[in-house]
Amino acid sequence: MIRVLLADDQALVRTGFRMIVENAPDMEVVGEAGDGAEAAAMAAETGPDIVLMDVRMPDVDGVEATRRICAGGAGHARIVILTTFDLDEYVYAALHAGASGFLLKDTLAADLLSAVRVVVRGDAVVAPSVTRRLIDRYAGTLPERPAPTAAGLRALTDREREVLALIARGLSNTEIGARIHVTEGTVKTHVSRILSKLHLRDRVQAVVYAYESGLARSGR
Template sequence: MLADDQELLRTGFRMVLEAQPDIDIVAEAGDGVQAIEEAARTPVDVILMDVRMPRLDGVEATRRICAGPDAPKVLILTTFDLDEYAFAALKAGAAGFLLKDVPPLELVAAIRAVHSGDAVVAPTTTRRMLDSFARVLPSAAGPAEPPELARLTDREREVLLLVAQGLSNSEIAARLTLSEATVKTHVGRILTKLNLRDRVQAVVLAYETGLVRAGG
């Protein structure tokens, strides 16, 4: 489903996506309220959700949609300057975010990745986003480290720190001299132990608890 108040943008995305044999556009929405209504009555796997829309913004729409059973995956569409609502949407349950000027091939790949259960957060974009949100992240007097983190091994904690810094599995493998498959296994164990849905939630947790700090 395409949820964006700009009809021209929805038309552009539709043209790109309908050219793919494995992707169908089953619904469109021009605001957050309509997105929730369409998601409730139309079986949909992935939603491309704009952040700033009339009546109800994409953050609240994402929160309400993701709170339901068997919720579709939500990919947030944000502008290049990474407005703060994108971070809030990740906390609300979005599986990742894309820039509105994302190249067509990357858009298609992101949709397929999210559909398969992966999170889509470009490492360099993650770093820029988290740096820009230093003011909304915890201060030195933030919440205590959750006890769940004590369940992690030293290696898992090390991997989590690198995930939180925006590194991909291949970059983490190179940094720690591990195979990419081993890193993927570590990430899976981290998500299980911390009861997290995906690496997006892992990034949010690491910054909210002060395990890693923006700009640091």
């Protein structure tokens, strides 16, 4: 069973997500939290596979809660940020803090369940094109962070750097394959090697890395 923790300051929203999750034969809700502090504490206590995290909550918001959970105490828990707007200024910060992606709160039930399963498998649920729009809009407004070392990019082959740049531009594996004239399976192999060499968790972190390393530029 996929163990899901719900974190949202609105009880009605949590009830709706609980009904969706518990109707899935392979999932169960292990807890509900009304704010970020409670979410981080419950994640450490219950050890969920997935935390569906509202980004805007009182006191401790979803970004800080994500940071706390990913920093330790919650094992293998992965975070999916839930937001009302697809270009929320907090979402990029949450991805940087360790979230595995984000969904809109009006996502169809079937798509929500599918996204949970995708994240459990170790992938991201953010469409690459949406991720690019998000970073394009907000990367310049965030506090300066140390750029990844040049050694990281030097560890990649020329082809892998090309694939990473295309990921950051919002291309899917199929589109990348067509662009560089290789099969989708070959692209997946390149992506896997990129994540391994750069010690990244998923495609979302790869996009963030590409922008912060200077391989990709906001607005290009």
